Amino acid sequence: MTSPPTPALDLPDGVEVTGPVHPGYEQILSRPALELVAALHRELEPRRQERLAARAEVVARVAAGQDLDFLPETEGVRSDPSWRVARPAPGLEDRRVEMTGPTDRKMTINAMNSGARVWLADQEDANTPLWENVVEGQINLRDAVLGTISFTSAEGKEYSLETTDQAALPTIVMRPRGWHLDEKHVTVDGERVAGGLVDVALYLCASARAQLDAGKGPYFYLPKMEHHLEARLWNDAFVLAQDRLGIPRGTIRATCLIETFPAAFQMEEILYELREHSSGLNAGRWDYLFSVIKTYRTRGADYVLPDRAAVTMTAPFMRAYTELLVSTCHRRGAHAIGGMAAFIPSKDEAVNAAAYEKVTADKQREADDGFDGSWVAHPGMVPTCREVFDAVLGDRPHQLGRLRDDVQVRAADLLDVAATPGEVTERGLRANIEVGITYLSVWLTGRGAVGIHHLMEDAATAEISRSQVWQWLHQGVTLADTGEQVTRELVHRLTDEVLRELPGEESDHRAATALFLQVAVGEEFVDFLTVPAYETMP
Template identity: 90%
Template sequence: MTTSPTLDLPDGVEVDAPLRPGYEEILSRRALELVAALHRELEPRRQERLAARAEVVARVSAGEDLGFLPETEAVRSDPSWRVADPAPGLEDRRVEMTGPTDRKMTINAMNSGARVWLADQEDANTPLWENVVEGQINLRDAILGTISFTSPEGKEYALATTDQAQLPTIVMRPRGWHLDEKHITVDGQRVAGGLVDVALFLCASAQPQLDAGKGPYLYLPKMEHHLEARLWNDAFVLAQDALGIPQGTIRATCLIETFPAAFQMEEILYELRDHSAGLNAGRWDYLFSVIKTYRTRGADYVLPDRNAVTMTAPMMRAYTELLVSTCHRRGAHAIGGMAAFIPSKDEEVNAAAYDKVTSDKQREADDGFDGSWVAHPGMVPTCLEVFDGVLGDRPNQLDRQRDDVQVDAADLLDVASTPGEVTEQGLRANIEVAIQYLAVWLTGRGAVGINNLMEDAATAEISRSQVWQWLHQGVTLADTGEQVTRELVQRLTEEVLPGLPGDEADYAEATELFLQVAVAEDFADFLTVPAYETMP
């Protein structure tokens, strides 16, 4: 018989959640002291930055446009500064595998042959309490080489090697600034989920990573302003002092996956320059942010069907070209977007998908990206082959300056030139994918295979936000001539539900949540915020 462990809680810290054997090793007094120190130092500024996000949307709604900040012109025009040199284990990032941190996925990712594993505690995960803690256990065990797993069917999983030099470098993605951790409070206040993730990761895995010749590395999501990057940088300085490790040991790659951040790439790199590992082009969340930021601004900012928006659209080309040129000018890695395809048993489907993925990765490699993401181990060889063909024996393309790139604010704002139409088929697809994803998310899984694609929270966010925008802009569907109304969304939802896999009753809570945000009068900033409150 096993008993629940007890925790050695610092003053002012409460943990109100079930505890399983082993949790006390992650929720150590040292880790909880770091959580408390970070919270007490940074929480007022976190709240200020979250309030500032709403002010940006309000100004855009009033007719003001996003643009490059005049107050930071000196940072952009100063040619002298560069970010820190690539850290050990991050010199070569030509293929990065992404995925949640459950035990089976951790082993598969470490055996994938990728150079980096984005160990996702954010969009491919759910903040279910067990995932928050056990994900950290799995990362620690993977670094120590002690991880193994036996499935309910009896299949055994283990690392192909325990030599960390031969395994992907782990880069953990914590939650964004907007998400709380409701199970941990400091002085009676909820703590930022991202600070919990980082503190637990650093206390459990920083030293094992350093012992393995690498380091504690992070992917930072959903920032909207360079002062949010400064907030992270201050967290790193505090944490490194608390843990007694040298300043600059922590390295962070920032996802440029919000519309406001696209205008502040240099400033974000600058704020984190001693801790920076580059920028990533997070395409799906970026589209979600375009819609969210400009949702009330009329037809010129209405995007067509989600699947019609490709990376060759003018605004997306401007975004990725600017990212590469900015990164390489400052000595930072530029990492490309996700190939979400999951290999299928249908060879015809596979052939078409592999061709599409190869073309996408070839564009990125030719543009100067230093690496790119895949969502399934089966896609690693395809991405690797493309980048091998461009890089050869070089670890990256940091020496390739993109002085030919000239991108201004109008290029980034050129949503109107995006080819495609809004159709009933696209509306149905958004409803179907969002409900199907949410139903699984609410059970505690954040990475869901739907229609041969590995979907995460970003998919649900763009799907429901498109429905909201089309509804509130009174868009007329190109294929049926109908106007998008609440009644139409409700009718199509009722038509979609019987065709989803499993029992229709399994989708009741997900459907209610989807409709709550998709047809509401006011736009919910993040779908995952109300969804998290419904979780046990």
Template identity: 80%
Template sequence: MSTPQPTAPALDLPEGVEVTGALKPGYEQILSREALELVATLHRELEDRRQERLAARRQVMDSVASGQDLDFLPETAHIREDDSWRVGEHAPGLVDRRVEMTGPTDRKMTINAMNSGARVWLADQEDANTPKWENVVEGEINLRDAILGTISFSSPEGKDYALSTTDQAQLPTIVMRPRGWHLDEKHILVDGRRTSGSLVDLALFLCASARPQLDAGKGPYLYLPKMEHHLEARIWNDAFNLAQDALGIPRGTIRATCLIETYPAAFQMEEILYELKEHSAGLNAGRWDYLFSVIKTYRTRGAEMLLPDRNAVTMTAPFMRAYTELLVRTCHKRGAHAIGGMAAFIPSKDEEVNKVAFEKVRADKTREAQDGFDGSWVAHPGMVQTCLEVFDSVLGERPNQVDKLREDVSVSAADLLSVDQTPGDVTEVGLRSNIDVAIQYLAVWLTGRGAVAVHNLMEDAATAEISRSQIWQWLHNDVTLADTGATVTRELVERLTQEVLAELPGTPEDYRAATDLFLQVAVADDFADFLTVPAYETMD
């Protein structure tokens, strides 16, 4: 006799709202009428502005392609020169951020992150996730349950997972990262139009978790990804005010840390803080997406802006040092936290690999702490203690070092643009590595997982973006490989792709969809702004 299947819930839909994604028991608690009404309000108020800003991004790319360089904006000089303004006071649970754990919001990873010992958990609904419908909704269920202290999980192997404590004061502060402005949510329509993935994630999170977070003595906090202009931050600020008014919570309750992970945003750090002001919680050096954006923005400008192999670009490259030092100076000048970049290393069973990984993480975090960062990211619970030890040695009993103003730092536009001073070569080894990592990552991404261990690193979408965009840039600028003397052509990329596929575990058929997507964005005539956009269209 077959087991009866749970009945799919019915939703109480506001006028003009349609939900086309499959429904499972429990989804109605996240897709509540309150949440869908907030989605509709945000969409109707802000969608046209979102589309205008996405169009403005393309205009910036066109101007760079025609020879104009990025620069600090003259029309906002008064914001940068006005020393009187500061962001809001540090919010409860966001005073001490010396180590932040990042990761996707599936149930097992949520529990592991909450038990990691980190001060903050970046609960990632973006690059370490995929926008698969189940992930969008179930991620919010898991966040709510973690805040309520009711979350548990049993693996298919019979292993049980639970929180080490239900005292939220002893657990990491949850900071949710929604999708970027460029991604739609195709499963929720308002007035017949797709909604913004950013605003859907915001609305579902706030309606499910804002009040429980406030009851726990913290608040609804976010990491905002991939902004390219301070007017995009203004849309976020307006969304926060609309949402807070709708939910009856005071303005300024929401706090947001902005990732400076696009090249244009590096020239508008102060303006981004200013736009969010009372909602600002700091800036983060999202360095891997930043590299992707550097390549994307200057992809047609030839040798003057050509980066060497991905693995040859380190944080000591002059243009990367300029970026991180400016970020620390900017944040501390305005009373905001400066949060360092991702350490993607994960523990290995190979003792020698493990030793090298921990040494690299320690060196990376030591540089950040000494530069003035108030905390930094790790991608695995096994790296939390190493990061914590480094920042403890610098901070001591202080919760942060916002008072370290870094007035010694002076960064010009030329410093941020000094890509040509980056040491290293473009090689076939690097080309093969880009093909290998991109295909392995995409093969898993298409199944619904966005955080993927590849070659002892925890990769997210940024690595695939860097890899495919480097190949596109090398191909369209007729780059000669330093180790073989060959010119990068479409034929060479396709041949090496087949060779790489032959070396991967499994069969080439296992990677067919990933390979097709990779080649679609790596060797096409036109550059796709984000590979996740066409990939999303292939998902049910």
């Protein structure tokens, strides 16, 4: 059987696409889409590089003893009571349950059939930037919006939408890649383009008009920002894109993940920069833990977190973070969305019972605190989250009227990592090694969401795992259960033990092990493990 011919792309001047172009890709990599990519890159790339360089300066100041704090130069924004973000956009009024997951075809259908109010269609942490995922994810999103998506598995099982009524389906909110990730298969004037700008431009050109025709709009979740000027960069991207596409300003809406330590001190400023495009903030708690470790990794015992499993949302510094997020959002008329429940339902009823109890308590805390909705990572968890928020919200679509004026969070409260209960143990060290290597073994094959020990893990999990190992090693932490000091020799010994216990052949995990050790025990801290990992991909 002969393969179908490779479609030709109509490339604008200065634009090159080096990834393979399979049949159907030309509809996503259209000339208007690539022209938008080029326009965004030429306008914004110098400022993107400036903002990335500024991130390193913050870490250097913290290492020198200067703590994060609320910015004095933006006090006027925080103290001005007059401004509000835009009113909730169509399809985003009620967000009590949000389903998260990658944009492969089967997952897209399952998410759209999940019963959630919103689907976070993830082109970032639950995805990998394999070229086929980048383009085919956009095909799947377009087909979902059009109601034409279907899928037949290798076993012959058929998947399709339970309804084509877009009003009855979850509202799609696409998460593009963060500012730190390039797209190596698309260049403009010989320069790599920001992966997030590629994701946004392709989505807008393929799906925005269909979204508007369905009575909703093109909406985004913006990840990994560390400064309000990064939000301004996104806002400028949206203005440029809307003007070029001929759609009114404010049509695009964005929910920002507050998932970095520096961003926690700039929540109001981030809402302000995006205010005509803003639809709220989300407590991206797993990446937030990673960022706390990364930002304060050299500052001594007061910033050493215990085993990952011991750090809960009731830790004082995490309570300060979520309480501040809710009060900030509601004061400005923005939705506050809670963190992800990563549990995957199991065939083991005892495991299920314990997990459902924890998830229910977690969602109850969020709803009682004033959050307007929350995330789950599996369709089976949608009813649990919905029940909790239904009980608190009733017929109301949200809790925006609950201003939480009782919340008073100081910089010292956000920085109080030392008050976190728990210990660093060999068990925790071993778990970090196992999860890091297991996740990376799958990530390198092109899958970004991995079920490990009944939890849906994404890149944030691997980041926490390797950054904790790095910090424990470089701070010379002594393990509470064995009395051993964390050394490179100990990490290598435990890695060998973990590899003997992992399923499959040791060769299956060789590349992942090398990458994990590179970012976990190297002398220099790598800002994002996905950056060197991406360079190893085809």
